[in-house]
Amino acid sequence: MQRLQAYRYELRPDGRQKRQMRRFAGACRFVYNQALALQKQCFETGGKQPGYAGLCRLLTGWRHSADTAWLAEVPVHPLQQALKDVERAYANFFAGRAAFPRFRKKGRSDRFRYPDPKQIRLDQTNHRIFLPKLGWVHYRHSRDVLGAVKNVTVSRGDRPVARTGKWYVSLQTLREVAVPLPTGGAVGVDMGIARFATLSDGTFYAPLNSFRRHERALRKAQQALSRKQKFSHNWKKAKTRVQKVHSRIGNARRDFLHKTSTAISQNHAMVCIEDLRVRRMSRSAAGTADAPGREGQPAGRPYKSRSGLNKSILDQGWFEFRRQLDYKLAWNGGRLMVVPPQNTSRTCPRCGHVAVMFRRTTAGHKPGLSAWHVVLRKTPTSLGR
Structure with missing residues (x-):
């Protein structure tokens, strides 16, 4: 089988x-x-929007124009890839996968891409x-x-919020690999704040809380x-x-x-995880001008504690962890199962009774384990859908 993989340096x-890359x-x-x-402009006026070929013809005119003659000093392929990014952004918008495209700002996500491997030479x-x-x-x-x-993609800075002035290169490669055979059995993963990940076999991973550690600095x-x-x-x-x-x-x-994610994916053939809506869970608890600190949060929870909970959730990186588990399990021949999170922490794993209590009282002496016996029992139903 073929594997696409990126290497970043x-x-x-x-x-x-450096001046040329800028x-x-x-x-x-x-x-x-x-x-x-x-x-x-075409979208607002109802006119026909030019496709990628039409934008490339406009790019040729810009490169030969006296006002933008400096574009001719830049390789044409990265400029064409910028046009492809515009086309992809509009396609994602009309498909409902993303918001309306926004203009790029200087100093944020500075990057350019070389799509032709014949122009690239790598001396390792x-x-x-x-x-x-x-x-x-x-x-x-x-x-x-x-x-x-x-x-090859050349970018500046790690993230838009952390522009340290360093430049990075990302190389996307394609290679043939043997069909992987999964090892291990099925396991459920429960995401949390006190424990980053609790597995149904009793293993748990303590959170790093990198933001909390560097919050004072x-x-x-x-x-x-x-x-x-x-x-x-x-x-x-x-x-x-x-930025540093x-x-x-x-x-x-x-x-x-x-x-x-590497440790979990290498030791299990199937991993079940809750379909957590991180954006909704970390929604601001500021409320409105009439009811500050009350709207959009659970009843009885103060604004300050809700704000701290949002900060802790975002500090864990749950969505990125789920994304890494997905492709790493596929590389190792395993599979990631996403199950509905409703009442997984309130359902009794033996009789199926749903208790309207807090999770701390239903989890018993092993927090999170009873919930994932329920999740593993839900898995065949999810496979049927």
Whole structure:
């Protein structure tokens, strides 16, 4: 079977290459915004929206225009990929999978993509990669790249909230692998705050709480930033410190999620997990102007405790953990089952009686285990659907 896999490394460019990458990312952002503005105008006026081929013809005109002649200095393939991003964003919007496309802002999600593998050369021995109009760029080699390179994406920063100024390269590869045979049996996973993941066999994983660990350092860095004059030299340095703390938080969380999901996927053939709506569970409890701190939250729960619960839920990374479990189980020949979460913590695993009590009283001496006997019993019904 064929496996698509991405490998991400930190780039180590020189000063000239950094300037070139900023120019390429800016040109792709300009083309994306121009195409999006045109599509938005056609959408509002009811006119026919140009497809990818029509946008490529417009791109040719922009590259030969006197006002935007600087686009000709940028490789054409990354610019065309920006047009593909516009087309994909509109397709997701009309399919109901995403909101209406928004314009890209400078400094947020700066990236560009090379789709032609013939223009890319990878030298893993000397830890460098050749990219069009950039030349050989060194990268931090942490593991070997397996398979044939299909495309390369160059991006700046870890996440939009953590722009540390570093550049990264992501290589998507395709290779043939043997059909995996699953090992282990079925297990249910219960997500929580006090315990990040509790398995139905009694195993549990303690939470990392990376945000909580760095909350004090982040607060001090943000307070120092608030005292600086905006856009001054000292303000930029203080902002970099805030971004480094955010980057440290994100890196620690991703490392924890990868290690936990790998351990579970390698030892079990089927994993059952609740279909938790994290966005609804972490909805703001601020309420309205007439009823502050009351609307949209459970009755009797104070606003402050609700806010702390939302922060703890978002600090766990439940959705990312579920996403990693999904593809890692598929790589190991296993399967991820998603079951409805209704009353899993209130149903007796023996008689099926639903008790309107808090979960702490129904779980007994092993929190979460009784709920997942119910979940595993629900699994055949889910398979039938």
